[in-house]
Amino acid sequence: MRILVFLIPIVFCCCSASPTNESAVDSNTDTIEQTAPPTKSPNGSANTPDFTGYKIGDPVMGGPADIEVKVNGLPAGDYRLIGFYAEGHFLADSVKANANGVIRIRDKEGYPQGLYYLTLTNNQLMQLVLGEDQKFKIQANLADLNNSVQVEGSKENELYYASMKFEADFSQRHREITSKIQGLQQGSAERNALNKEKTDLEKSRLDYLDNMFSKYPDLLFVKFKMAGQNPIVRNDVPESEKVYYFRKEFWDNVDFSDRRLIRTPVILNKLKRYMTELTAQNQDSVFSSAKMLVDKAVPYPEYFKFFANWIVIKFEPSKTTLMDPESVFVNMVNNYFTKELAFWSDSMEVYGIQRRAYEMGQSLLGLKGPNVISTDQFGNKQELYKKTADYLIVYMYNPTCEHCMEQTPQLVEWYNKNKNRDIDVYAIAIDTNEEEWKNYIKKTKMNFTNVFDATNRSIYAKYYVDVTPEIYVLNKDRTIIGKNLKVNQIDIILDRDRAKNQ
Known part of the structure; x- marks a missing residue:
């Protein structure tokens, strides 16, 4: 058996419960969709710490595996068995189809129990449930893959494909009834009758699922199907x-x-x-x-x-x-x-x-903004807490940063328009040198407090910067009321705070 993590550049079909309506609350999640690969092999490592008596990533194995897949119309050639793990896929095995479209999937140790799919010709996929028993036969026609599947010897896959067909029929009937209801007058006899038909249809689905859940509670597919069901809206x-x-x-x-x-x-x-x-x-x-x-x-x-x-x-x-x-x-x-x-x-x-x-x-929203005492371009100490304006903008920038070159002139313009409204700016240059910093101040005509500490000691763990420029807004109590902003968003934060305090 060969296990290799990789990304599959295809999107594949849903395999199970369709939503009863389109709302965020009602759609179920037992579906298959494209995902990114995990950063490590799904089989984990022998050195992974033992947390509850098993090593993380060690799979629950099934098998031994002896699976015969016959796809009428499938050309002879090489195909792949792909498995899921967390948010990725992995290559579980490479297999061959003979001239009759028959693929034998064998491994004496079996495969990790989970959902898999076979990649076939023309980006078509055949979905397989590999549970504890991995000896079965499955047959289908390439021209109508999902609707022609016949399973022998696997209750997991029998239920899987039966459920897929049931959900498709249910969804179609549910959509038809819902569409008819929308065009009828509230309280009319015809609308009431259709509402009852819809309720009965939804109950029939629940009965179908409950029967399957109670009859086969330990099968992997049943656990998968059950996990995808939504709670009932209270x-x-x-x-x-x-x-x-x-x-x-x-x-x-x-x-x-x-x-x-x-x-x-x-x-x-x-x-x-x-x-x-x-x-x-x-x-x-x-x-x-x-x-x-x-x-x-x-x-x-x-x-x-x-x-x-x-x-x-x-x-x-x-x-x-x-x-x-x-x-x-x-x-x-x-x-x-x-x-x-x-x-x-x-x-x-x-x-x-x-x-x-x-x-x-140290600089999360709602916390008191840390004090900073650092040196301005004239060699004077500037203390953030000594600024007396009702609102203080802390501006973290780098003179060579492309976005700073765009935002700094906008901040200068904004400050010149608003400086008489009890607003001040405390700018902090980072990752630069003294000459570059002073030249940038002159070039951009920044006329508010500007400090720089080549050692970073005065600003370390004060105001966090992920990407420059970084803008923080502090209110009169020096509580942080805004961060991760652009200049054109500052007024939104100020107006919101002023309105709250009126």
Whole structure:
């Protein structure tokens, strides 16, 4: 068996539950979609720390494997068996088709249990569930791949394809009924009859799923299908709280004790939806949702590692539009990237990420802005806290930075228009030298306080800079009320704060 991580440049079809409507609350997540590869092999390393009695990445194996796939119309040639892991794919094996379109997939050790697909000709895919029993036959016609599948000897794949067909039929009927309802008068007999038909149809789907879940509770496909189902929207709470409870119960159908699910697309699909669609995109809401999920996953190390790292990378300050992504990073690191919990990192890696979090953590939104005492171009000490204006703009820049060359003239113009409105600017030059700094002040005609410390001692761990220029807005109490801004956004922050204080 050959395992190799790589990126598959194709998009493949949904394989299961279609949504009953298009809202963010109602769409299910047991679908397959293109994902990026993991940074390490899905099989992990023999040196990965043992957290709960097994090594992270060690798969739940099935097999031995002896699978016969016959695809009528498939040309003889080389094909690939592709597996899922977390947010990536890996090459599980290379296989050959003979002149009759027959592929034999064999491995005496078996394959990690999970969802797979065979890449066929013309970018077509055949989806396979490899559970505990990996001896079966499957046959289909290349011209109508999914609708012609016949399975022999595998309850996993029999249910998989039966469910796919059921969901497709259900979705079509549901759309037709919904479309008819929309054109009818509220309360009319015809509309009421169609509403009842719709309710009965939805109940038939639930009955179908409940029967499958109760009859085959331990099959991988059943666990996958169950994990993708949404919680029922609660009618016993106010409308304003429905999304909260939906989000709170969103992971209830996922069995985190079953490590096989991380080798299916359902976990990543749910994670993306949970953190982006169901969570308000502000730093407090993002961390609140993250904490709710990651705390749930801590006892299950494979999921804990994946969730913690995915969230930190997703909301990396340079990759998000949040006003204060550093807040998400700092809270995630302080809570989960510790020497006790971050078992996937050595002590130096933990120290490095903790130090970065410390540097970010001094200038989070809502905190009191740190004081800075540094030297201006005339050799005089300038103390930030001695500025008396109601609002203070802290401007971090570099004279050679392309975006600074664009933003600095705009800030000078903005300051000249607003300096009589109880507003001041405290500019801090970084990563430069004295000559370059002074020449830049003259060139841009910056006429507000400007400081530079070649040693960085006076500004270290004060106001965090990810990319220059960086703009912070401090109110009269010197609380940080805005950050990661462009010059044209400063007035929005000021107007919002003034309105709040009226």
